[in-house]
Amino acid sequence: MQLHVLNSPFSQEQAELLNQLLPTLTDQQKIWLTGYLSAQAALAGSENTALAPSPSAAAPPQPVSKDVTVLYGSQTGNSEGLAKKTAQHLEEKGFQVTLSSMSDFKPNSLKKINNLLIIVSTHGEGDPPDNALSFHEYVHGRRAPKLDHLSFSVLSLGDSSYEFFCQTGKEFDERLKELGGTRLFDRVDCDLDYDEPFSEWLQGVASSLSEGEAAANPQESAEANTQTAASEYSRTNPFYAEVLENINLNGRGSNKETRHLELSLEGSGLVYEPGDSLGIYPTNDPALVDELITTCGWNAEEAVTVHKNGDTLPLKEALTSHFEITVLTKPLLQKMASFTKSEALQALLEEGNEEKLKAYIAGRDLVDAARDFGPFEGTAADFTAILRKIPARLYSIASSLKANEEEVHLTIGAVRYDAHGRERQGVCSILCAERLEPGDKLPVYIQHNQNFKLPENPEAPIIMVGPGTGIAPFRSFMQEREEVGADGKSWLFFGDQHFVTDFLYQTEWQKWLKDGVLTKMDVAFSRDSEEKVYVQHQMKKQSKELFEWLEQGAYVYVCGDEKHMAHDVHNTLLSIIQEEGAMSKEKAESYLANLQQQKRYQRDVY
Structure with a gap:
């Protein structure tokens, strides 16, 4: 118009x-x-x-409340980091800010709040993160109060490759509106590349809160953040860490390949604690990039834009280092529809075909879509403009900085599988397994995670459940406890396929057990017996002693696959509490929820 x-x-x-x-x-x-x-x-x-x-109009304007509460629900630390940036920005604007995780916030206090900002991620199949569960349940329950006095805004984080994209944020936004709240600024749903939408949301919120005062210079905050980021290594300014070691932890004949990676942080100033993660920005497999270019009939040397500031790179380099090509999402296919006359794609996107679309997306990549729905009209530059950036991959850190000065260690399982007639592989895991040598460098940053931390009291007992690569953070826990001389008891539950080939870091665990750093260890190797045995079965066998540890104040940590293992472990814990504590199911659930509230039940699941 x-x-x-x-x-x-x-x-x-x-x-x-x-x-x-x-x-x-x-x-x-x-x-x-x-x-x-x-x-x-x-x-x-x-x-x-x-x-x-x-x-x-002639009446004096109503005074604006300068008190703002910022609540975050975070599993890996992204929402927490953005919440801290939000609080800092608003404090610089003269607001009095209360910053809190949802698990530490007293829900009844909602009645006393005028301005509420919620920053929350969505976990698993549309679920709230662990530290948002109780607050989410309260807000959506019958005890939630009327909030006619409340002004609010929601920033939701998610991944558009999942069906329930930003579901938790959407639920909070709709529910606060139902309870009578008024939106300060419309909800913003962020995909994996969240920096720009977060900046727009923050500016919009600040402008609404100050009724235009902050709008005089909308770029002020973004410039300040850029200057801060340039002086230190971070998610937006990664450090190029040199590879010191790259070792296969699995023995000859194993069905698995698990890489132990040691990276140098020398000169970076980066620090971390046990429980934190390392983000890696990977590159795509050059062979897959060549296949995509050939399938689409593009020129590998054609210049395409890779940044909003107009920077360009040759197409092959851009597809290798900047754009995601291994994951299909509904939003991407919807955008692709404008580049093709394919009736099959149009039909797949029609209302009522959601299950067919979901089935098609699973396990397929951009090469599949190019073959099934091509040829594509327009230039390669037109097409790459609709692609997401390659997101960083987060890995639980497997080392203690106290024990390994200026180093960080990772435990990465190589992902390979067949789907829809083609061999598939993990972007970052296969980069590490096949194309990364000592001396090479990886762009990395530290992702702090306050939701997965050792107890402040070194005498507190800890129970660690980590099958497969879930062992990684517990290696860092043991290294840390050994360095500080912690006296608290420790118990490891570890599982994998075969004892001989898949007992990750076996000699280290046996040494810690011998030296008393590790008090107790139970292992489960599922393919070494006719009946498959997993970590939850070993927990069940030790139910009496495990419950005694809980009663003595033990902290429980679970790391690994969320969909199956973590779900089974959670149910096993409930069963143990119910039986050994002679409780009803409801009381056992309350007991476990209380452990979460006390930060004595923490999960790093994916």
């Missing part, structure tokens, strides 16, 4: 400027601009009755 001088209050020059600007704005920028103009009009109302002739 074009503005015309004849039917608008703008001059010829103003109309031309607006016609140039408006088509370039994103939806979020338009929303922000609308709010800003509304706020300016409201402020001007008492000075110019011609702009707002209603009797209320």
